[in-house]
Amino acid sequence: MEMLHLVPVIDEGLGNSTYLLDIGRGRALVVDPERDLRQVRAEALRLGLSIAYAAETHLHADFISGVRELEETERATVLAPDVGPRGFAHTVLNDGDTLDLGNFTLQALATPGHSPEHLSYLLLDHGRIAGVFTGGSLMVGTAGRTDLVSPEMTVPLARAQYHSLHRLMELPNDTPVWPTHGAGSFCSAAAGGERMTTIGRERATNPLLQVAGEDAFVDALLGSLGTFPDYFLRLGEVNRRGPVVLGTTPPLPALSVDRVMSLREQGAQIVDARQPAHFAAGHIPGSLSIALRPVFATWLGWLAEPDRLVIIVRNPDQDPEDIVWAAAQVGFDTLAGELDGGFPAWKNSAAAATGSLIEARSMVSGAEASATVLDVRQASEYAAGHVAAAWNIELGDLAGRLGEVPTGPLVVMCGHSERAMSAASILERGGRTAVAVLNGGAADWAREAGRSLETGR
Numbered sequence: 001m002e003m004l005h006l007v008p009v010i011d012e013g014l015g016n017s018t019y020l021l022d023i024g025r026g027r028a029l030v031v032d033p034e035r036d037l038r039q040v041r042a043e044a045l046r047l048g049l050s051i052a053y054a055a056e057t058h059l060h061a062d063f064i065s066g067v068r069e070l071e072e073t074e075r076a077t078v079l080a081p082d083v084g085p086r087g088f089a090h091t092v093l094n095d096g097d098t099l100d101l102g103n104f105t106l107q108a109l110a111t112p113g114h115s116p117e118h119l120s121y122l123l124l125d126h127g128r129i130a131g132v133f134t135g136g137s138l139m140v141g142t143a144g145r146t147d148l149v150s151p152e153m154t155v156p157l158a159r160a161q162y163h164s165l166h167r168l169m170e171l172p173n174d175t176p177v178w179p180t181h182g183a184g185s186f187c188s189a190a191a192g193g194e195r196m197t198t199i200g201r202e203r204a205t206n207p208l209l210q211v212a213g214e215d216a217f218v219d220a221l222l223g224s225l226g227t228f229p230d231y232f233l234r235l236g237e238v239n240r241r242g243p244v245v246l247g248t249t250p251p252l253p254a255l256s257v258d259r260v261m262s263l264r265e266q267g268a269q270i271v272d273a274r275q276p277a278h279f280a281a282g283h284i285p286g287s288l289s290i291a292l293r294p295v296f297a298t299w300l301g302w303l304a305e306p307d308r309l310v311i312i313v314r315n316p317d318q319d320p321e322d323i324v325w326a327a328a329q330v331g332f333d334t335l336a337g338e339l340d341g342g343f344p345a346w347k348n349s350a351a352a353a354t355g356s357l358i359e360a361r362s363m364v365s366g367a368e369a370s371a372t373v374l375d376v377r378q379a380s381e382y383a384a385g386h387v388a389a390a391w392n393i394e395l396g397d398l399a400g401r402l403g404e405v406p407t408g409p410l411v412v413m414c415g416h417s418e419r420a421m422s423a424a425s426i427l428e429r430g431g432r433t434a435v436a437v438l439n440g441g442a443a444d445w446a447r448e449a450g451r452s453l454e455t456g457r
Contacts, residue, residue, distance in 0.1 A: 004130055005047065008178070009039045010195060013294030014063055014329065015184025017195050019133065020044060020051075021123070024103035027052035030076070031121065031133045032180040033066035035243065036325040040066070053101065055079040057135025057180060058118040061148050061232040062187050063297075063329050065239045072245040079106070081117040087242035093119060104130065111137040111168065113161025114144030114187065116153070120168065131176035132199075136187055137161070138168050139179040140197045143208050144187055145225050148232055155218060162217040165209060173200025184295070186228040226378050227394060231301035231330055244333055250324045252312065253337035257349045260284075260311055260339050268309035268336055271300065273323055274343070276421035276437060278315060280355035284339075284346055289425040291418040292318050292326075301330030302396045303422060309336040313343055355424055356436040360448040363387075363411055368436050371409035375442075376423040381415065385453035387445050392457075395419045402430045413438035413445075 005022035011034060019031040020043050028049040033040055044051055054070040058081065068088045070076040078090035079099065093099070095110035105124040112118050114136030121133040136144030143165055146157035168177075177197045181187045203209060211220050255263070264270060270287035272279055273296065279289045290299045292314065304310055310332055312323055320338065327335055339346060346352060362368045373390040375382050382392040393401050395414070405427070412427070412435060414420040420437045427435050438444070446453050 004125075006131075006178070007043050007047070008195060009043060010182075011036075011063075011294075012184060013297055013326075015182050015186070016063065016180055017178070017182060018066075018180075019178055020047075020049075021104070022047060022049055023052070023101040026050060027102065029053040029055060029101060029104075029106070030066075030070065031055045031178075032057055032060070032135060033070060035064040035066045035069060035246070035329050037066050037069060038321075038325065050074065051076045053077050053079060053099075055106070055121060055133070056081070057120060057133060057137075058115040059083045059236050060239055061236045062181075062185065062229075064235060064243045064331055068242045069245055069247075073247055081108070081119040083115075083117045083240060086240055095119075098124075109167070111135075111164035113137060113146055113157050113164045114181075115149060116157065116160075118144075118164070120164075122171075129171060129175050131178055132168065132171060133178045133180075134168065135180045137164050137179075138177055138202060138206075139181055140177075140183075140194045141202075141206050142224070143206075143221060144181060145228070146221065147225055148187070148228065148236075154222065158218040158221050159214060161221065162214045169199065169203055169209070171199045173198065173203065175199040177202065186226075186232070186298070226380050227396060229298060229302040229396060231306070234306070235331055238331060243331075246328060246333065249321050250328055250334055251337075252320045252324050252335055254340035255311060255337040256340055257345055259337075260346070261350070263309060263311060263336055266309075268311050269304060270311045270313060270339075271304060272313040272343075272425075273318060274313065274315050276417040276439070277357055278343070279421055279425070280357040280437065282343060282347055282352045282354055283425075284313065284343070285351065285353040286429050287313065287425060288429070289421045291421065292323060293418065296323070297326035297329040299395075299419070299422060300327055300332065303399070303426070304332070306331060311336050312338040313346075314338060315342060353428065355421070355428070357417065357421075357439050358411070358436045360438065360440055360444040362436070363438065363445055364449045368409065368411045371411045371434075371436065372406045374405060374410050374412045374423070375414070376412060376419050377414050379457070383456055385442055385455055387413070387442055388451065388454050395423050398423050398426050399430075402427070402432075405432070409434040409436070411436050411438055413441065415441045 093108040
């Protein structure tokens with residue numbers, strides 16, 4: 001057998017793995033690449049490989065795909081399941097189709113469920129199975145969600161997912177499984193932190209494969225699903241048509257304070273990428289706090305409005321390339337620019353706002369002890385353990401549910417403070433005052449209060 005040189009390129013924020021495979025003669029296959037190809041290209045360069053093929057397991061909803069970028073800039077051959085006419089050159093594969101890659105053969109395996117057209121790809125080495133790329137079908141301890149196409153398709157796709165997983169279970173136990181979605185991905189049902197597995201391990205331990213029968217599987221899968229960002233509903237079509245080819249890192253022009261003011265008056269939105277402590281110390285009134293961290297792209301896509309210009313505020317130690325590529329991952333191809341000189345330039349020229357970042361002791365015995373607690377984590381996180389009497393409105397829903405938030409002083413909390421500061425900025429924009437953010441999470445409150453967290457809804 002050939003020596004397998006497979007490099008997983010993991011995006012911790014979006015919860016996805018792109019795979020770079022050396023297929024011989026200085027060429028590589030890339031499976032499910034994201035639009036931000038910096039790390040994939042760096043790995044290919046390190047290994048002395050040119051990218052000859054770019055394969056997709058399904059039409060992605062959670063990120064802008066990089067296959068068109070590779071087709072245009074690297075002249076890679078795009079391999080994809082048939083999902084209607086795509087707006088760029090590609091080779092359609094259907095169930096059972098094979099492609100000779102040189103040292104390996106790729107065989108398409110129909111595994112609908114996560115999407116109707118979903119394919120897994122068996123990697124064959126001289127006829128022997130070397131592994132299987134399962135995309136959004138079989139994952140580590142779970143499977144891909146089936147509610148991203150339409151409400152009426154959710155149950156039929158869940159039934160298809162059941163049969164797809166059992167089809168994969170026909171493979172030998174020692175078959176390596178290389179999923180695309182994993183921990184942190186909103187495309188998956190609940191999962192742990194591992195990224196790769198084997199057929200035998202999943203057969204023995206995957207909860208969805210332990211239930212008795214198709215109906216029980218459907219109930220278990222659908223019962224594990226949480227909410228997902230609404231940008232999932234538009235990115236699939238962008239990927240089908242073919243996203244704009246960026247080629248190089250998109251620009252982030254420097255904007256004067258006066259220009260920022262002018263654009264804001266014309267409807268631009270200001271996204272402050274600094275950390276919560278910096279935002280609390282001072283920020284542009286009405287700006288949206290989304291701290292730059294691995295999940296920046298997800299929250300930008302979820303909270304920012306796609307049809308309005310975006311202006312960035314950042315600290316000098318924050319890499320602008322990380323910001324613009326994260327934005328491009330979720331469809332914000334061209335940002336209006338960034339505030340020249342950062343927040344200090346604004347503070348020296350215009351009125352600024354401040355926030356309140358507090359420690360858990362203030363909730364227990366300080367000024368915020370009587371404030372209403374608003375927990376903006378996902379419902380599953382809240383149910384696993386929350387502060388007594390805390391309200392739960394998920395951050396992604398908050399802008400549309402401001403009227404449900406109790407009046408009076410608020411303490412907003414999440415797991416650390418980043419999502420809570422985003423929520424506080426939304427509340428501030430909605431006219432709320434007396435809003436504090438917990439610097440920490442529910443466990444910090446429990447330790448300070450000497451009380452146990454409550455569970456359930």
